[in-house]
Amino acid sequence: MKNNFRKVINADGRMSILGVSRISDDVADAIKYAGNNFFVMSEFKEEVNLKIKKIINSENVCVVNSASAGISLAAAATIYKDRVYDVNKIVPNNNEIIIAKGQNIDFGAPIEILLNLIGAKTIEAGYSNMCKKEDYEYQINSNTAAILYVVSHHCVQKNMASLQEVIDLSKKNKIPLIVDCAAEEDIKKYSSMDIDVVIFSGSKAVEGPTSGLVFGKNELIINNIKLHSNIIGRVMKIGKENIYGLLKALENYIPKKVINFNSYLDIFNNNSKIVCWKDIDDRNIERIRFEIKDSIISARELSERLKKNDVAIYLRDYFSLQGFLDIDLRNISLEEAKIINQEIIRILGE
Numbered sequence: 001m002k003n004n005f006r007k008v009i010n011a012d013g014r015m016s017i018l019g020v021s022r023i024s025d026d027v028a029d030a031i032k033y034a035g036n037n038f039f040v041m042s043e044f045k046e047e048v049n050l051k052i053k054k055i056i057n058s059e060n061v062c063v064v065n066s067a068s069a070g071i072s073l074a075a076a077a078t079i080y081k082d083r084v085y086d087v088n089k090i091v092p093n094n095n096e097i098i099i100a101k102g103q104n105i106d107f108g109a110p111i112e113i114l115l116n117l118i119g120a121k122t123i124e125a126g127y128s129n130m131c132k133k134e135d136y137e138y139q140i141n142s143n144t145a146a147i148l149y150v151v152s153h154h155c156v157q158k159n160m161a162s163l164q165e166v167i168d169l170s171k172k173n174k175i176p177l178i179v180d181c182a183a184e185e186d187i188k189k190y191s192s193m194d195i196d197v198v199i200f201s202g203s204k205a206v207e208g209p210t211s212g213l214v215f216g217k218n219e220l221i222i223n224n225i226k227l228h229s230n231i232i233g234r235v236m237k238i239g240k241e242n243i244y245g246l247l248k249a250l251e252n253y254i255p256k257k258v259i260n261f262n263s264y265l266d267i268f269n270n271n272s273k274i275v276c277w278k279d280i281d282d283r284n285i286e287r288i289r290f291e292i293k294d295s296i297i298s299a300r301e302l303s304e305r306l307k308k309n310d311v312a313i314y315l316r317d318y319f320s321l322q323g324f325l326d327i328d329l330r331n332i333s334l335e336e337a338k339i340i341n342q343e344i345i346r347i348l349g350e
Helices: 025-035 041-056 067-080 111-116 133-139 163-173 187-191 219-229 232-236 240-252 261-269 299-307 334-349
Strands: 008-011 060-064 096-100 121-125 144-150 177-180 197-201 212-216 274-280 286-292 312-315 325-328
Touching: 008 325, 008 334, 025 240, 041 060, 041 187, 041 212, 041 240, 060 067, 060 219, 067 096, 067 111, 067 144, 067 177, 067 197, 067 212, 067 219, 067 232, 096 111, 096 133, 111 121, 111 144, 121 133, 133 163, 144 163, 163 177, 187 197, 187 212, 197 219, 212 219, 219 232, 261 274, 261 286, 261 334, 286 299, 299 312, 299 325, 299 334, 312 325, 312 334
Parallel strands: 008 312, 096 121, 096 144, 144 177, 177 197
Antiparallel strands: 060 212, 197 212, 274 286, 286 325
């Protein structure tokens, strides 16, 4: 089969709009193995769950088709418990999910839409630039079903209650806590914390196929998530191929891969059109940040023109309006870094 897909160099990060991440040959082989065989799916899922429990050191595990599905299913499990046929038909009064205003984000889909999908009512705590633990507590009432805490670069980072503060608050008030940390890297860090439900992406840091991983300390809620996965979750079904591919990715997972940062930086330091340096974000991810000398064109224009190349080049352009572009190294080779640099030189030299 001949394909006419444009080649993409992904220096943006593990982004859904670009297919997230590359899978290894081992993961591809696992997907093929599952695809070529039949299983009693209930037994297959349970066996995979048992293996994943050991890998991530978690008592309770459920594989879903995406982190976003995990949010909807976790909310359904806290609101409807095991009443799987009541979803959106008989909505109880205690359907409120509390989330910090600065964490009610759109990461490609608005979180509140994922909650509305199953009849949850989104209750924002605090303000867009601040949310203290007292702001969460202010919103707690008899209709509160759960607190949702989002760990993401998309969220407001300053003046926000810490995860540990919210864990303590949820325990004090006996309210389930759901933590969405889809793009985080240290799974065992979160599995060791006293969190009811944790949601990870299987295709971002883990570099598995499209999938999501739900785990946590609350056995009842995780079991109810499994029940809801068979009803409203049917429209979010994950197949055997991706379940087994995720297992293999987790078996091979190295949380912090070593990147020879200076080798990449040297490539871009030879570019006289830009000034670049090392930038480290809140998750300790090292990227190359640069600005254009002499303001030949804007950073945003450069980013857009690189995307339109025959070989589309995507840089991380969250700060382009401030004049900065970032180069995420996790998905690019040194050869691809050279191509990016050459294209920057070409465009800025026009």
